[in-house]
Amino acid sequence: MQNVKYLECIKCGKQYPPLPETYTCPECSGLLEVMYDYNLIARQVNRDTFSKSRDYSIWRYLPFLPVNPETPRPSLRVGWSPLYRASALGSALGLDFLFVKDDGINPTASLKDRASVIAVVKAAEAGADTIACSSTGNAASSLAGNAASMGMETYIFVPVRAPQGKVAQLLIFGANVISVQGSYQDAFELSAHAIRKWGWYNRNAAINPYLMEGKKTVSLEVCEQMGWDVPDWVVFSVGDGCTIAGAWKGFVDLYHTGLIGRLPRMIGVQAEGCCPISRAFYTGNPLEPMAENTLADSIAVGVPRNPDKALRAVRYSKGTMVNVSDQEILEAMRLLGNTSGIFGEPAGVAGLAGLKKLVSQGMIGRRDKVVVCITGNGLKDVNNAIKAAGEPIRVSPDLDELERVLKAVRWD
C-alpha cells in the first residue's frame, strides 16, 4: 500500500500508520482520513491508462484505494454504474446539461456497496473472518452481500422497527441478524460492545476511515465518464454524511493528482423531517440531534455520524444544502421514472427533488453542468413506491370495456 502515506485525524491533525484496524483517533477519538502520496499516484496513472483499462468496477481505480493489491476481493462487480445524459429530465427541470448517475445498479442495489466492498477487503487484511455493523438498511445489506461473496461471516444489529423486507435481504445473504428490541441508537451501542468483546471487524458508518474511500469512486467514475470534464454541480442526498464527504474526497484526489483541473460545487439534500446537517449548515451552530420524520428511511438519521466531513465538503466546495418534503421526494420518484426509466428509492431520489427546487429558485443556471446521483434502487422500498405510483387502470377482460375506459381516462 505505498500509495497511502498515513491516516490523519481531522480534529487534532495527528498522523497514524494505515493499519486495517485503526478506526478513530486514539488521542482524541476524532475521525481519520486516508492521505495519499499524490506524486506516486500521478506517476502510476494518467487519463490514458484509464481509457485502456478493461476493469469495469471500482478496482480500475486501485491506485486511489487504500487496499493492498494482493488482498483477495469479492467477485461481485461493484461500481462503474452508468452516467446517463438525461435530456428529457433536464428539459422538465430547465437544465440543458443534466446527467444522472444510477448507483441503484450495484450488486445489492445501492451506492453502499462501494463502501462495503472495501470493508470486506480490509477485514481480510486484518485477518478477520467476521464483520459486524448496525444499520437498518443499505449499509447492512451491502455488507451482508459482499461478505457472502467472500465467504465471511456477518453480525448485523437492527433495531426492532427495521422493515421486514430489508431484514429478509440480510437473511438471504446469510447474515446473523440480531434484532435489538430498542432504537437504532440501542442497536448501535450493543454492536459497539459486541465488536469490542469479540474482536469482529467494524463496518459502522463513519467509524471506519476506509469506507469513504470506496464511496469516492463514484466521483472518479463521473469524471472519467464525462471525458475528464468536471461538472459545475454534483448532487447527493445526505443522512450520516459519509456519501457526500466521500464523493468530495474523490474530486479532491483527482485534482491533486492532476487528472482534473478544477473542482465541482457539492449540493447536499436532506429531508425536511430530519435535517440536522443542513440546519447546522444554515445556522452555523453546532449540530443538534433531530427526530426522524421522513419516509426516506435511508437518510432518516437524527444523530448523524459524519456531519463534520459532510459540512466541510459542502463549504469548501462553495456548494449548498437544501431540504425537501416527503411529497417532493415522491414526485421526484415519479418524474425520474417517467422521464428516464430509472427507479429510485425515496432517499435515492431526494437529491433530484432538491435539485429541482434549487433550479426553480434560480440558484442553478440553465447552462450549468449538473450530475445528480440516484443512490438506491426503488425496489428496495416498494411500499413507498406504491404511494408515489398511483393506481392502475382497472377493467374486466373485455375489449369494449377497455376502449370505453381508455377513452374516458386517456384519450378524452
Ligand SMILES: *Cc1c(COP(=O)(O)O)cnc(C)c1O
Ligand atoms: C446511505 C444512503 C444515503 C446517504 O448516505 P450517508 O452517508 O448516510 O449520508 C443516501 N441514499 C441511500 C440510498 C443510502 O442508502
Ligand SMILES: [Zn+2]
Ligand atoms: Zn485526534
